[in-house]
Amino acid sequence: SKERFKETFQLVNDRFREVFPRLFRGGTAELQLVEDPAGGEPGVEIVAQPPGKKLASVNLLSGGEKALTAVSLIFAIFLIKPTPFCLLDEVDAPLDEANVGRYNEMVREMCRSSQFIVITHNKQTMEATDSLYGVTMEEPGISKIVSVKLSPSATAAA
Amino acid sequence: SKERFKETFQLVNDRFREVFPRLFRGGTAELQLVEDPAGGEPGVEIVAQPPGKKLASVNLLSGGEKALTAVSLIFAIFLIKPTPFCLLDEVDAPLDEANVGRYNEMVREMCRSSQFIVITHNKQTMEATDSLYGVTMEEPGISKIVSVKLSPSATAAA
Amino acid sequence: MKLRRLEISGFKSFADRAVFSFDDGVTGIVGPNGCGKSNLVDAIRWAMGEQSAKHLRGRAMEDVIFSGSESRPATGMAEVSLTFQNDGRLVPPQYAGFAEITVARRLFRNGDSEYEINKTACRLLDITELFLGTGVGTRAYSIIEQGRIGLIVSAKPEDRRAIIEEAA
Amino acid sequence: MKLRRLEISGFKSFADRAVFSFDDGVTGIVGPNGCGKSNLVDAIRWAMGEQSAKHLRGRAMEDVIFSGSESRPATGMAEVSLTFQNDGRLVPPQYAGFAEITVARRLFRNGDSEYEINKTACRLLDITELFLGTGVGTRAYSIIEQGRIGLIVSAKPEDRRAIIEEAA
Numbered sequence: 211s212k213e214r215f216k217e218t219f220q221l222v223n224d225r226f227r228e229v230f231p232r233l234f235r236g237g238t239a240e241l242q243l244v245e246d247p248a249g250g251e252p253g254v255e256i257v258a259q260p261p262g263k264k265l266a267s268v269n270l271l272s273g274g275e276k277a278l279t280a281v282s283l284i285f286a287i288f289l290i291k292p293t294p295f296c297l298l299d300e301v302d303a304p305l306d307e308a309n310v311g312r313y314n315e316m317v318r319e320m321c322r323s324s325q326f327i328v329i330t331h332n333k334q335t336m337e338a339t340d341s342l343y344g345v346t347m348e349e350p351g352i353s354k355i356v357s358v359k360l361s362p363s364a365t366a367a368a
Numbered sequence: 369s370k371e372r373f374k375e376t377f378q379l380v381n382d383r384f385r386e387v388f389p390r391l392f393r394g395g396t397a398e399l400q401l402v403e404d405p406a407g408g409e410p411g412v413e414i415v416a417q418p419p420g421k422k423l424a425s426v427n428l429l430s431g432g433e434k435a436l437t438a439v440s441l442i443f444a445i446f447l448i449k450p451t452p453f454c455l456l457d458e459v460d461a462p463l464d465e466a467n468v469g470r471y472n473e474m475v476r477e478m479c480r481s482s483q484f485i486v487i488t489h490n491k492q493t494m495e496a497t498d499s500l501y502g503v504t505m506e507e508p509g510i511s512k513i514v515s516v517k518l519s520p521s522a523t524a525a526a
Numbered sequence: 527m528k529l530r531r532l533e534i535s536g537f538k539s540f541a542d543r544a545v546f547s548f549d550d551g552v553t554g555i556v557g558p559n560g561c562g563k564s565n566l567v568d569a570i571r572w573a574m575g576e577q578s579a580k581h582l583r584g585r586a587m588e589d590v591i592f593s594g595s596e597s598r599p600a601t602g603m604a605e606v607s608l609t610f611q612n613d614g615r616l617v618p619p620q621y622a623g624f625a626e627i628t629v630a631r632r633l634f635r636n637g638d639s640e641y642e643i644n645k646t647a648c649r650l651l652d653i654t655e656l657f658l659g660t661g662v663g664t665r666a667y668s669i670i671e672q673g674r675i676g677l678i679v680s681a682k683p684e685d686r687r688a689i690i691e692e693a694a
Numbered sequence: 695m696k697l698r699r700l701e702i703s704g705f706k707s708f709a710d711r712a713v714f715s716f717d718d719g720v721t722g723i724v725g726p727n728g729c730g731k732s733n734l735v736d737a738i739r740w741a742m743g744e745q746s747a748k749h750l751r752g753r754a755m756e757d758v759i760f761s762g763s764e765s766r767p768a769t770g771m772a773e774v775s776l777t778f779q780n781d782g783r784l785v786p787p788q789y790a791g792f793a794e795i796t797v798a799r800r801l802f803r804n805g806d807s808e809y810e811i812n813k814t815a816c817r818l819l820d821i822t823e824l825f826l827g828t829g830v831g832t833r834a835y836s837i838i839e840q841g842r843i844g845l846i847v848s849a850k851p852e853d854r855r856a857i858i859e860e861a862a
């Protein structure tokens with residue numbers, strides 16, 4: 211219903227305004243409702259300004275900035291209405307070291323209320339996990355799984 | 369002209385058949401001309417089979433396999449008709465360590481006839497370059513460049 | 527409802543049966559390109575009722591059945607089952623009495639399908655309804671597929687609205 | 695023709711003038727997210743005659759002029775120049791006598807544009823024709839932009855044909 215959407219939109223927007231500067235270490239962002247020229251329900255636009263930069267179209271942002279902005283929105287929605295688990299497939303691929311670190315810190319925080327499953331090639335992200343499964347294909351074309359890490363002490367070896 | 373396209377297509381296809389197994393350490397791939405249902409010029413399809421796997425739609429390939437297949441085609445075209453320089457922006461992002469290594473080996477080989485400029489977040493790729501420029505934003509919003517590496521001896525420090 | 531176990535057999539590159547158990551916290555899945563990591567995401571979506579082969583990178587639903595490798599013939603069936611622990615949160619009333627809820631889906635090469643909740647045969651609709659109530663099945667923001675995170679920024683305003691509506 | 699130097703001033707995040715010199719071999723460009731690496735790719739494409747603001751991630755061509763930061767006001771002009779060494783290969787006949795070929799492009803905030811080849815004013819058409827002959831300007835396979843490598847696999851057959859036609 212329209213009422214419930216407006217309510218959820220407000221909650222998500224407030225959360226998004228907090229999560230963005232946390233992942234970007236500054237800057238501001240918010241969601242805006244924009245009228246549908248075709249007369250349908252209003253759509254949602256993202257306005258984002260990384261720290262120190264001037265506000266401009268979200269399209270001019272870099273690949274990594276766009277990914278981190280999208281992650282901020284996803285995490286904001288997730289914080290308003292958590293789901294039992296969250297699957298993130300190589301979301302950290304375009305991020306630099308500092309951003310990967312902040313992304314993983316937030317995942318760690320949110321995993322108290324839900325399970326997070328992250329697929330990654332990134333060593334930093336691997337070190338931030340509680341348990342690690344390796345998927346191998348020793349026999350070509352056949353996937354097999356191996357449990358790689360089950361406790362913090364094993365992290366150093368991974 | 370149609371003749372020249374057919375000729376170039378043959379050359380590129382032969383090269384593609386060699387480059388793919390080199391980057392994938394095996395497997396086979398080729399290009400196929402497919403009739404245009406609308407009656408226009410025939411289009412180009414990619415058929416690719418990573419080593420040990422069964423031939424299937426190129427859509428079922430993994431993110432990294434798709435990227436490496438595309439890179440094989442781009443490099444094949446490049447080998448047939450080199451351009452003075454080639455710019456690759458974060459092409460290595462979805463690749464695992466082994467594939468990044470083979471990708472960089474080929475870039476190194478091709479850079480004898482052309483200059484290669486690679487933008488990357490990947491440490492392996494950084495080590496494979498001859499010179500390295502760092503772009504920084506100490507003053508937020510203002511890009512500045514720093515020359516990071518100019519010789520192989522500096523690589524160890526990078 | 528907490529995801530505890532994923533069992534996969536004959537689904538895409540998982541020709542042989544494999545079992546994942548998930549503990550609380552952050553679980554990482556790693557491996558070389560093409561080894562099967564994203565196939566696990568497809569398996570989870572499929573078990574929750576995904577009906578579009580395109581959303582699973584296939585052309586027809588049959589594409590999810592292990593189609594063989596150079597050393598192995600194709601299998602005749604794909605099977606995925608998800609086991610959830612009932613932690614009292616977001617559990618649909620009719621399953622409130624169970625300590626665990628297991629959802630299973632099978633597809634045979636002849637096109638037949640089987641669906642089960644806690645070993646009892648059911649329809650696909652029962653599975654999708656189960657998840658609809660829990661917020662688990664909302665694909666839009668709880669499952670981010672490879673390469674798709676950037677789409678949120680380039681999406682049309684109405685598509686972004688749809689993602690937020692999933693949370694409403 | 696070998697790319698030897700890139701000079702950029704007032705273009706996107708490069709508010710201050712910056713000079714890149716390119717040696718033979720592989721040159722790497724690194725830095726944190728958003729620091730300006732891909733903006734360099736945009737600068738090179740723009741200097742070679744790119745006329746579509748969308749292809750430069752902008753909405754209007756004016757978007758390539760440094761628009762200011764929290765600490766700096768916007769600049770009134772964007773300028774990029776590319777210097778090529780004439781190594782005897784692929785050089786259009788009318789420039790065969792020059793040891794170096796420098797192409798410069800300027801855009802002013804009032805909309806005025808300036809184009810130069812070896813310090814001589816020319817039209818945009820002269821620049822695009824220069825590159826057309828050399829194979830440098832072919833965007834389709836010699837410049838792979840961020841996030842676009844996967845598109846080759848998912849492209850329509852006619853688009854893939856177009857890439858090969860660039861080499862024909």
Ligand SMILES: Nc1ncnc2c1ncn2[C@@H]1O[C@H](COP(=O)(O)OP(=O)(O)OP(=O)(O)O)[C@@H](O)[C@H]1O
Nearest residue numbers: 430431432538559560561562563564565591592593
């Ligand atoms: N029905 C099937 N039968 C056999 N193999 C299949 C089937 N469907 C997909 N595959 C194979 O699974 C592989 C893709 O696996 P997946 O996408 O999970 O890789 P990944 O581990 O995510 O790799 P990346 O790191 O590159 O993303 C492909 O090589 C594909 O050929």
Ligand SMILES: Nc1ncnc2c1ncn2[C@@H]1O[C@H](COP(=O)(O)OP(=O)(O)OP(=O)(O)O)[C@@H](O)[C@H]1O
Nearest residue numbers: 272273274706727728729730731732733759760761
């Ligand atoms: N006209 C302009 N004026 C000022 N800044 C601009 C302008 N156009 C783009 N930018 C800024 O440039 C930055 C993007 O730079 P770029 O895409 O080169 O980053 P990058 O180094 O490639 O990062 P990534 O590693 O994430 O891909 C954005 O933060 C954007 O706001």
Ligand SMILES: [Mg+2]
Nearest residue numbers: 430431564672
């Ligand atoms: Mg994958």
Ligand SMILES: [Mg+2]
Nearest residue numbers: 272273732840
């Ligand atoms: Mg970039």
